[in-house]
Amino acid sequence: MHSIIVVPPGCDGPAGQLRIAPGQSLGFGRAEHNDLVIAHPGVSRTAGTITAHHSFWILSNDSTGQTYVVENPEGAGEHVKVAPGRQDAPIPFEFARVVLPAAGDLLGFEVWAPSHSYRRPAVSAGPATAPAFALDRTKRYFAVLAALCEPRLRGAPHSPLPTVDEVVERLRPTWPAANRSSVHWNVDYLAVKLRLRPEAETAEAARRLNGKKESLVSLALRFDLVREEDLLALAPTADGAVQP
Structure with missing residues (x-):
């Protein structure tokens, strides 16, 4: 079962997507040996690695001088910074955009983790837990x-x-x-x-x-x-x- 889907730049359909199962990894960078080749002189030859887990993924930044930013397109500015050389940074977003600074350009590709799971609320006796923020959406x-x-x-x-x-x-x-x-x-x-x-x-x-x-x-x-x-x-x- 594929838990992580990587959408390369310019991908226009499922045929161009890259899918990896839990435990599998995908390398990206400028060199031709990478699973995802980003042909830009400002991208490291071996720029990084994405590794799939069941419902999330981890990102390793193999560059020596560039911080990568992983944005949550649905999170109104929510993002994770992955410093140069940082290995196995966990990324919790269901939809994410990896942004690579490259010689004055900002290059990006998307990573989807559609297998997110959520706990069903348990039915229990006793008073309900007070809400953290009591807002009435009709007001x-x-x-x-x-x-x-x-x-x-x-x-x-x-x-x-x-x-x-x-x-x-x-x-x-x-x-x-x-x-x-x-x-x-x-x-x-x-x-x-x-x-x-x-x-x-x-x-x-x-x-x-x-x-x-x-x-x-x-x-x-x-x-x-x-x-x-x-x-x-x-x-x-x-x-x-x-x-x-």
């Missing part, structure tokens, strides 16, 4: 949080956060009464609800707000409090697509 504060997270969830992990005015405009189709004051109030409420550490009282108000927004989005994306499917609650565009 307006959650719509504000989703609007703040939207750019980074849509594949721009380093983009600046929306301004308060941009959040107001984003929410107005489904919340006509939205205004700057109501968005400010909801940001403050979220900071209290999610137990963020308060800023020093001497800081400027605008700086406090920006820091609070950044902290909220960082926490929400780190713990999957807002996911891409939550953006469906935001207003669609005229053609029916969710506004980017």
